[in-house]
Amino acid sequence: MGFLSNLINGISLGSIYAVIALGYTMVYGIAKMLNFAHGDVIMIGGYFVYLSSSKLLHLPPVLSVLIAMVACTILGITIEKIAYKPLRKATSLAVLITAIGVSYFLQNIALVIFGANPVTFTSVVSIPAIKLFDGQIVISGETSVAIVVSILVVIGLSLFIKKTKTGKAMLAVSEDKGAAQLMGINVNKTISITFAIGSALAAIAGALYCSAYPILQNTTGAMPGIKAFTAAVFGGIGSIPGAMIGGILIGVIEILGRAYISTQLADAIVFAVLILILMFKPTGILGKKMVEKV
Numbered sequence: 454m455g456f457l458s459n460l461i462n463g464i465s466l467g468s469i470y471a472v473i474a475l476g477y478t479m480v481y482g483i484a485k486m487l488n489f490a491h492g493d494v495i496m497i498g499g500y501f502v503y504l505s506s507s508k509l510l511h512l513p514p515v516l517s518v519l520i521a522m523v524a525c526t527i528l529g530i531t532i533e534k535i536a537y538k539p540l541r542k543a544t545s546l547a548v549l550i551t552a553i554g555v556s557y558f559l560q561n562i563a564l565v566i567f568g569a570n571p572v573t574f575t576s577v578v579s580i581p582a583i584k585l586f587d588g589q590i591v592i593s594g595e596t597s598v599a600i601v602v603s604i605l606v607v608i609g610l611s612l613f614i615k616k617t618k619t620g621k622a623m624l625a626v627s628e629d630k631g632a633a634q635l636m637g638i639n640v641n642k643t644i645s646i647t648f649a650i651g652s653a654l655a656a657i658a659g660a661l662y663c664s665a666y667p668i669l670q671n672t673t674g675a676m677p678g679i680k681a682f683t684a685a686v687f688g689g690i691g692s693i694p695g696a697m698i699g700g701i702l703i704g705v706i707e708i709l710g711r712a713y714i715s716t717q718l719a720d721a722i723v724f725a726v727l728i729l730i731l732m733f734k735p736t737g738i739l740g741k742k743m744v745e746k747v
Contacts, residue, residue, distance in 0.1 A: 458590050459712045460705060465596035467704020468603035469665065472658040473681030474688070474696035475610060476651030482691035483627045483647045486545070489552040490532060491655060492678015493559035498525045498656030499574065499663040499673060500567060507575045514577035514660075521656040529652025530645050537648075538641065556675075563671035576664040595665045602661065606654065607697045614693065619646060627691070676720075680707070683727050689740025698738055703727075 473495060480488045498521040504510070505517035512520070536555050540548050580594040614620035625633040626643045634640050662677055663669050680703055688699025703723055710722035731737070 455712075459708050461590070461592055461596060463705030463708035464701055465599045465665070465704070466708060467684075467701035468599045469658055469661045469700075470677065470681045470684045470704050471603045471697045471700025472606055472654055472661065473677060474685040474700045475606065475693060476654050476658075477682050477685040478688075478690050478692060478696040479610075479623075479647050479651050481685070483623050484537070484644045486537065486548045487552060487682070488532075488537075488648075488651070489549070489678070489682070490536075490555035490559060491651065492674035492676075492681070493556050493563075494525050494528060494532075494652050494655040494674070495659040495662065495677060496563060496669070496671065496674035497528060497559060498522070498659030499669050500563065501525070501656070502577060502660045502663070503572060503574055503669055506577060514579065518577060518657065518660045521660060522653045525652040525656035525659075526649045529648040529655075532652075533645055533648040538644075541641075560671045560675070567671065569670070571668045571670040574663040574667040574669045576667060577660050578664050595661070599661045599665065602657065603697065603700070606657070607693060610650075611693055619643070623647060680720075680723065683723065686737055687727055687730060689737030692737070692739040695737055695739035 473491070476491045476494075477488065480486060480491070501521035501524045502514075502517045505512045505520045506514055510517075532555055536551050537548065540551060576595060578594040578598045580597065582594055583592040583597060584590070585592065614623060622633070622638045622643050623646070625636065625638055626640055630640050633643075658677075658681075659674070663673065681700065684699035684703040685696050686699070687703060688695030688697065690696075706726055707719050707723050711719035714722060734740075
């Protein structure tokens with residue numbers, strides 16, 4: 454029963470990584486850039502939920518998460534307009550350095566506003582735990598909600614991309630920005646919408662992650678962000694189903710490694726597995742092989 458319990462916990466953690474990874478994979482798939490500040494948007498979302506639900510306004514959890522989603526959406530659009538839009542034709546290295554700079558900027562802003570001491574986050578999940586096999590396995594409410602939310606997000610996002618005009622514009626921009634622009638698609642607007650969606654998902658992920666691990670500080674989003682990026686690469690960056698698969702696999706590997714090998718080496722095991730996978734399949738599990746025309 455111990456293995457099954459750890460497996461469920463791994464799927465729960467992996468589901469949160471999957472929601473975060475969707476932000477990475479959408480931005481890379483459409484804008485062809487790595488937004489390393491995405492993990493810090495998770496932290497900002499966590500603080501907005503904390504302030505809305507327990508610290509200042511004492512609002513219901515669902516309303517607090519919605520407020521965090523709106524705030525993070527505005528933050529994501531602002532970051533894209535100020536930091537990334539002027540670098541649309543710049544080199545990948547310039548964009549990468551800018552993304553790292555934005556990440557540290559958000560961390561230090563949070564440090565100045567909220568201080569260095571971690572705060573205790575009150576879970577936004579109030580549903581009871583599920584007990585299986587006469588109580589030998591207990592599935593917490595946070596675990597159940599994380600798994601269900603991640604599935605709904607992936608399904609909703611996939612339908613949005615395939616069925617809506619904006620989603621089809623995103624697909625066109627991801628294939629060829631120049632051709633999409635010639636067909637009348639507003640490339641800048643499409644990229645801004647992508648950042649908005651990714652940042653809103655970051656707020657959801659922040660609420661789920663802090664509910665499961667209830668310590669919030671200015672560096673809270675750093676390691677989950679890196680692991681979610683790893684999950685996106687693992688599953689095939691640019692692929693929505695790949696982000697889901699990669700996130701769950703990373704979560705399961707981390708929890709099983711922590712339970713059966715070493716708590717200190719759990720993170721190292723995750724990245725070692727990623728290296729091994731990429732040695733045999735560099736594009737990730739569901740990634741497409743890119744052919745460069747010369």
